[in-house]
Amino acid sequence: xxxxxxxxxxxxxxxxxxxxxxxxxxxxxxxxxxxxxxxxxxxxxxxxxxxxxxxxxxxxxxxxxxxxxxxxxxxxxxxxxxxxxxxxxxxxxxxxxxxxxxxxxxxxxxxxxxxxxxxxxxxx
Numbered sequence: 001x002x003x004x005x006x007x008x009x010x011x012x013x014x015x016x017x018x019x020x021x022x023x024x025x026x027x028x029x030x031x032x033x034x035x036x037x038x039x040x041x042x043x044x045x046x047x048x049x050x051x052x053x054x055x056x057x058x059x060x061x062x063x064x065x066x067x068x069x070x071x072x073x074x075x076x077x078x079x080x081x082x083x084x085x086x087x088x089x090x091x092x093x094x095x096x097x098x099x100x101x102x103x104x105x106x107x108x109x110x111x112x113x114x115x116x117x118x119x120x121x122x123x124x
Contacts (some may be wrong), residue, residue, distance in 0.1 A: 006123050008085060009058070010038035013119050021112040023104035027101030030054040030095045037091055037094060037124065054097040058087050088113050 003048040014027045018040055028039035028047070034055035036047045061076035077086040077100075086109060096117045100109055 007038050009123060010120060011040065013116055013123075014038060014040040015060055016114060017098070017116045021109060023101045023109055024098045024112075025101060028054070028097045029124070030056065030089065030096060030097055031124075032093055043101075050097060054087055055097045057085075058089060058095045061087070062089075073111070078108075084109075086110070086113060088117045091100040091116040091124060094120055094124045 007061070010029050017027055017032070017049070018024050026039075026041045026045065028041055028050055028070065028108040029037040031037055032055055034052040035048040036051040039047055039050070039064070041047060041050060057076050058073075063071045065071060065073045073089060075086060075088045077084050084104065086098045086100055086106075088096045088110075090096045098113060099124055100106075
């Protein structure tokens with residue numbers, strides 16, 4: 001169970017991620033069951049939809065990597081014409097999701113997200 005103070009700490013981690021990585025436009029921490037834990041998403045984005053899709057994509061990515069003998073999953077990302085959706089596991093029970101600009105330097109995004117995913121994993 002994630003307490004209110006943990007949710008506030010997670011929200012602060014997300015705000016810090018967006019502040020230090022300008023290519024990240026929005027972010028969220030989602031449970032592997034598809035429930036929103038904390039978010040820094042725009043008001044026009046449906047949190048429940050983001051949570052459900054994030055959990056499903058991470059689960060499918062993990063299964064694909066395992067079934068095709070690619071080793072442990074590092075990240076999942078989807079490239080669209082307006083940017084990327086990047087997902088990274090945060091321990092056993094959470095997913096760090098970010099909406100990333102189309103011209104982003106993905107190496108830096110992955111590095112910063114990995115660091116924050118480790119922080120998130122320690123909290124949830």
